[in-house]
Amino acid sequence: MAAGYERDGYGGYEDSYDERPDDAHPPDYVPDYVKSFVGYLYRSIREKNVYEVHQMYESSFSKLSERFFSKSHWPSAELVAPYVDNDHVFCLLYKEMYYRHVYAKLNVTFQERLESWDNYCNLFTVILHGNVNMQLPNQWLWDMVDEFIYQFQAFCQYRTKLKNKTEQELSWLKQYDEQVWNVYGVANFLQALIDKSEILQVLEEEKDGAVTAFSANDGYDYEGGSNVLKVLGYFSIIGLARVHCLLGDYHTALKRLAHIDLTQHGVYSSVIGCHITAAYYYGFSNMMMLRYIDAIKTFNQVLVYISKTRQYHQKSSQFEWILKKNEQMYALLAICLWFCPQWHLVESENARSDSQRNETVTHQLKEKRGEKLSKMHKNDEAAFDECFSYACPKFISPSLPDLSDTSGNYSQEAYRLQLKLFLSEVRQQQLLNKIRNYVKLYTTISIAKLASLVEVDEATLRMALMTYKHKTHYIDDDGSVASTADVEFYIDEDVVHIAEPKVTKRFSEIFVRHILKFDELVGDLERVALE
Amino acid sequence: MVSEWEREQEQPQLTMEQLVALNPYNPDILPDLEAYVQEQVATETYSFDSNLCLLRLYQFEPRNLNVNIVTKILVKALMAMPAPDFGLCMCLVPERLHMLHPFFTLATLSHYLETARFREFWDEAARNRDILEVIPGFESAIQSYGVHVLSLTYQKVPRAVLAEALNLEGLSLDKYLEFHAANSGWKLHKGHGGSQVVTLPSNEYNDPSQRKNAGDNISLDVVSKLFPVLA
Numbered sequence: 001m002a003a004g005y006e007r008d009g010y011g012g013y014e015d016s017y018d019e020r021p022d023d024a025h026p027p028d029y030v031p032d033y034v035k036s037f038v039g040y041l042y043r044s045i046r047e048k049n050v051y052e053v054h055q056m057y058e059s060s061f062s063k064l065s066e067r068f069f070s071k072s073h074w075p076s077a078e079l080v081a082p083y084v085d086n087d088h089v090f091c092l093l094y095k096e097m098y099y100r101h102v103y104a105k106l107n108v109t110f111q112e113r114l115e116s117w118d119n120y121c122n123l124f125t126v127i128l129h130g131n132v133n134m135q136l137p138n139q140w141l142w143d144m145v146d147e148f149i150y151q152f153q154a155f156c157q158y159r160t161k162l163k164n165k166t167e168q169e170l171s172w173l174k175q176y177d178e179q180v181w182n183v184y185g186v187a188n189f190l191q192a193l194i195d196k197s198e199i200l201q202v203l204e205e206e207k208d209g210a211v212t213a214f215s216a217n218d219g220y221d222y223e224g225g226s227n228v229l230k231v232l233g234y235f236s237i238i239g240l241a242r243v244h245c246l247l248g249d250y251h252t253a254l255k256r257l258a259h260i261d262l263t264q265h266g267v268y269s270s271v272i273g274c275h276i277t278a279a280y281y282y283g284f285s286n287m288m289m290l291r292y293i294d295a296i297k298t299f300n301q302v303l304v305y306i307s308k309t310r311q312y313h314q315k316s317s318q319f320e321w322i323l324k325k326n327e328q329m330y331a332l333l334a335i336c337l338w339f340c341p342q343w344h345l346v347e348s349e350n351a352r353s354d355s356q357r358n359e360t361v362t363h364q365l366k367e368k369r370g371e372k373l374s375k376m377h378k379n380d381e382a383a384f385d386e387c388f389s390y391a392c393p394k395f396i397s398p399s400l401p402d403l404s405d406t407s408g409n410y411s412q413e414a415y416r417l418q419l420k421l422f423l424s425e426v427r428q429q430q431l432l433n434k435i436r437n438y439v440k441l442y443t444t445i446s447i448a449k450l451a452s453l454v455e456v457d458e459a460t461l462r463m464a465l466m467t468y469k470h471k472t473h474y475i476d477d478d479g480s481v482a483s484t485a486d487v488e489f490y491i492d493e494d495v496v497h498i499a500e501p502k503v504t505k506r507f508s509e510i511f512v513r514h515i516l517k518f519d520e521l522v523g524d525l526e527r528v529a530l531e
Numbered sequence: 532m533v534s535e536w537e538r539e540q541e542q543p544q545l546t547m548e549q550l551v552a553l554n555p556y557n558p559d560i561l562p563d564l565e566a567y568v569q570e571q572v573a574t575e576t577y578s579f580d581s582n583l584c585l586l587r588l589y590q591f592e593p594r595n596l597n598v599n600i601v602t603k604i605l606v607k608a609l610m611a612m613p614a615p616d617f618g619l620c621m622c623l624v625p626e627r628l629h630m631l632h633p634f635f636t637l638a639t640l641s642h643y644l645e646t647a648r649f650r651e652f653w654d655e656a657a658r659n660r661d662i663l664e665v666i667p668g669f670e671s672a673i674q675s676y677g678v679h680v681l682s683l684t685y686q687k688v689p690r691a692v693l694a695e696a697l698n699l700e701g702l703s704l705d706k707y708l709e710f711h712a713a714n715s716g717w718k719l720h721k722g723h724g725g726s727q728v729v730t731l732p733s734n735e736y737n738d739p740s741q742r743k744n745a746g747d748n749i750s751l752d753v754v755s756k757l758f759p760v761l762a
Binding site for chain 2: 183184187188191247248249250251252288289290398399413416417418420421424425428462463464465466467469470471473474475481483488489490491492493494497499512515516519
């Protein structure tokens with residue numbers, strides 16, 4: 001391993017060591033590379049050197065973890081405290097990384113789950129009520145929110161598998177139910193971060209068109225203040241949306257995300273994990289609420305983004321996670337396009353140059369999910385089940401299961417419920433694609449003839465046509481009707497009239513693009529003339 | 532969170548919606564939310580957000596779940612059709628309840644409405660008066676939904692189709708039609724087969740020619756890209 005990166009003018013920290021992992025040390029031994037890592041990280045935080053903190057956090061921590069702690073714990077916070085002036089807040093931050101490492105690499109004990117919860121409580125309490133004067137990288141602050149929810153989710157999962165629990169574990173579960181990783185606690189911490197940071201007011205100002213220092217500086221505070229509370233509050237909005245989605249409450253999830261405009265760049269897009277998380281949960285919730293157009297647009301947008309930037313993330317520790325989410329969102333996009341076949345909303349195969357054709361969303365979708373899509377069109381329910389199960393979030397049951405019946409396995413309960421409701425939606429819309437395909441071929445067709453083509457009786461057809469209308473029109477937040485319909489028709493007594501498919505060529509955008517190109521060209525020419 | 536709750540106690544002018552917005556995760560407001568469900572039933576009002584908040588509190592502590600209250604929430608959600616509220620509520624109701632009465636019945640009713648099977652819906656509803664008729668306004672709310680779906684679909688709707696959706700016949704249907712002819716612009720006439728046909732007011736969904744052509748509009752985003760050139 002080379003000395004990772006050259007830092008002009010920063011001579012302090014060097015993370016290439018010759019020392020090898022050594023089991024012969026006493027348990028309270030703190031290796032030199034840990035001493036210098038924590039010492040330098042501590043100093044960088046105190047000096048508000050965000051760049052250095054980011055490097056240490058993002059790169060050095062994972063390098064050291066990989067090399068020396070792939071199967072063991074980092075030294076405890078108590079052991080490293082002497083090397084960081086026994087700084088209370090630093091130790092909380094250190095422990096945040098410490099437990100994250102345990103969750104990622106080792107078998108987590110009940111004790112550790114409990115301690116990590118306590119640590120988050122202490123850390124958030126200090127941030128909420130203390131006077132924290134730090135500047136931390138957005139990446140780290142996002143990871144805190146993300147990890148906090150992940151550990152909550154992991155605890156809920158852990159708790160549902162009663163079969164292999166010891167008596168001791170069962171009694172702990174009961175004893176700590178209302179204190180540790182309790183859903184009220186988790187939600188209220190995130191809510192408190194949002195409230196106390198007053199981030200919603202900032203975002204409200206931006207809705208009115210103002211550019212706030214918050215967004216202009218990607219959340220950082222260059223006026224000598226701290227970015228920690230503001231940015232944590234901001235990320236907690238997305239965090240809470242995720243929690244609601246995991247609980248199956250899509251309406252509230254979307255209400256949360258309404259504060260952040262995902263069609264524009266924002267602080268959320270400064271951290272790829274956050275960007276993908278926001279888009280994934282926004283898209284998924286919209287899909288579950290039958291707002292397919294919003295879901296398709298969101299998935300398309302983020303899939304294009306991932307495909308264009310993936311090369312920059314190949315070395316990131318999150319790369320595998322990014323690929324997984326990428327695949328999941330293709331599966332969800334396929335589902336949405338079955339419900340609402342508006343392919344023109346998806347990046348077409350002609351959108352990029354020939355060499356990149358295969359990278360376009362449409363091409364990738366056909367390649368990855370083409371087979372599943374055709375199965376879906378044959379109404380093969382297993383295909384829907386597989387796509388949904390593969391791509392859905394890991395739903396949670398927020399309450400303690402019935403401990404008296406330890407033979408039960410409750411781990412699938414929350415997921416099964418959402419799957420069941422999803423499949424019943426599929427069944428309700430099963431006939432609609434067949435109708436779409438026939439209706440498109442006509443400008444007028446009698447109910448009787450269409451019924452015979454679709455192979456149902458007339459009464460059933462009338463109901464199916466109304467179902468189509470109901471499913472493709474929803475009442476928007478402002479009370480007006482919004483349409484996701486791809487085919488427009490109406491019935492005049494016994495005849496269906498189909499509107500001509502509208503070719504909405506976006507002349508305006510084409511003209512604007514050419515005006516700008518032309519202007520650039522003129523600029524170039526003028527410059528040539530001057531020389 | 533407790534302090535916030537106490538503060539609100541001193542300010543009784545807060546509406547239930549505001550209370551919910553300030554206390555999205557506070558078990559102490561559970562009794563108020565339950566009382567508010569009863570109030571919505573009695574006054575024929577509806578607040579999806581506060582009902583959803585109550586279902587969330589039940590989800591967090593299932594031992595508090597009150598089947599009677601959940602039933603009322605679900606019936607109110609059916610009445611909110613075409614909004615997707617019923618399905619969204621069911622996402623929070625524990626699965627073990629889904630197969631039990633009255634939840635199974637309500638899910639069946641919802642399925643009929645979602646797929647516009649009005650005949651089956653009204654038949655099933657008639658068999659379950661005990662849970663539906665205690666909610667004032669049920670029938671007319673479903674009829675409004677029927678009219679909503681018909682207006683999206685039909686320019687001219689045969690009387691028989693209308694009768695089925697509204698669950699009205701003979702004189703009571705005549706009265707209903709007359710009322711809407713006088714107030715909502717419905718027109719009654721004889722159709723091709725000699726039976727009565729109702730022309731519903733046109734809107735952009737049952738009359739595509741009324742649709743605004745989205746392609747004709749230029750969004751500010753696009754125009755703003757030209758500002759540097761125009762400057």
